[in-house]
Amino acid sequence: MTDEAIIRLFAFLIGVLTLATLGGAAMRWRYGRTDGIENFQHRTYAWWVMVAILTLAILAGRALTLALYAGLSALALYEFLRQRPAEIIRTPTSLAAFAVVIPIQYWLIWVEWYGLFVVFIPVYGFLLIPILxxxxxxxxxxxxxxxxxxxxLMLAVFSLSHVPALLLLDIPGFEGRNILLLAFLVLVVQSSDVLQYLWGKAVGRHKLAPSVSPSKTVEGLVGGVASACAVGAFFAWLTPFTRFEALLIxxxxxxxxxxxxxxxSAIKRDRGVKDWGVLIPGHGGxxxxxxxLVFAAPVYFHFIRYWWSA
Known part of the structure; x- marks a missing residue:
């Protein structure tokens, strides 16, 4: 069932992304280069990147999946710290974050040491950093x-590490299929991002907090979240959830x-930068x-562990 579910999922994603890519190219040919069309194309390209990463995670197995996410955590942490003066990144404190904290956090997932995994950074990392x-x-x-x-560390490492940590959950009747929980999370959260943008562009009138993010609207939030719930309910077959449970999650x-x-976005505003990095052309780092994901993954992980895990 796992193989069939994965094939169905990727057939759907590739079909939608192919149509989106062709549609973006057609709109650009018809209307020329506009901010809206370019933003749509950048989001489509970013989705191709995410599907490629998800494919690697599925094909690679647990060890390489953890290595992949450890690498993503290191890149994300570097992006977070790089806006500061260069000497901060070269301090023993920062080096310990990269060379000690990240490897240990992902090793704890590898050995399935849940008790230490959930407290290592918030407790021991929190104390280690000021000591150094x-x-x-x-x-x-x-x-x-x-x-x-x-x-x-909390955002780029602790929170993000909860995505591959989904692989260690023991859910009765769902053995060997945990990678689909990861796929479901990425699908719902990233769909919500895109749909919030589309709803905001279409009917957005009331700004949430213009000083933080001028493009975020109440209508975009409500429409995007509601649409993401529909996406989650549609893909309930990937998970151990009923359709109603998938909608709530x-x-x-x-x-x-x-x-x-x-x-x-508020942190970027505080630092005076538009994007965290330039790794994905036109769409930041x-x-x-x-x-x-860094806010959604820990809540999603612990919610599933509490209600579904053995």
Whole structure:
């Protein structure tokens, strides 16, 4: 059933993305280069990248999937810290975040040590970072610099690591299919992002917080989340959920995903940057693509673990 479900999922995704790609090219040929058409094409290209990553995760097996996400966490953490002065990234504190904290966090998933996985960064990482920082003997900007690394670790490593951690959940009757839980999460959250944009463009009138994100509207939020719930209910066959359960979980994931993107937009505004990076041409860096997942993944993971895991 797993193979059949994966084939059906990818046939659907590739079909939709092919139509979107051809549609974007046709609109550009007909109407020329406009901001709306370019944004649509960039979002389509970003979806091709996400489908490629998801394909790698499915084909690679657990070990390479964890290595892939560890690499994504390292890139996302670098993007988060790179806006700061260069000397901050070269400190022993930052080096420990990359060389010690990331490998241990993903090793804990590999050995399925759930009890330590969920507290390693919030407790031990939280204490380790200021200890290493204070040993450098610099007090100017101490709290700010330590907080930067704490936030980076929580977002780019702790929260993002909950995506591959879905592979360690033991759900009766769903053995060997956990990769579909990962696919479902990515599908719902990223669909919500795109649909919020489309609803906002079509009927958006009331800005949520223009100083944070001028394009976010109440109508976009409501329409995007509602549409993502419909997407989740449609793809309930990927999961151990009933259609109604899939709808509720989609609502939770899409809502948290929205606020994840909103919070990271506020951080970008505070730093005076438009994008976290330039890895995906025209659409920012890794953190720009996973900003919704970093808020949605931990809530999604623990909700499933509490209600469905053995």
């Amino acid at each position: 920082a204070v040993l450098q003997g610099k007090t100017e900007g101490f709290l700010h610099n330590v907080s930067e690394i704490h936030w980076g 989609s609502f939770l994931a899409a809502t948290m995903g929205f606020f994840g993107g909103f919070v990271l 890794i953190l720009d693509r996973v900003d919704s």
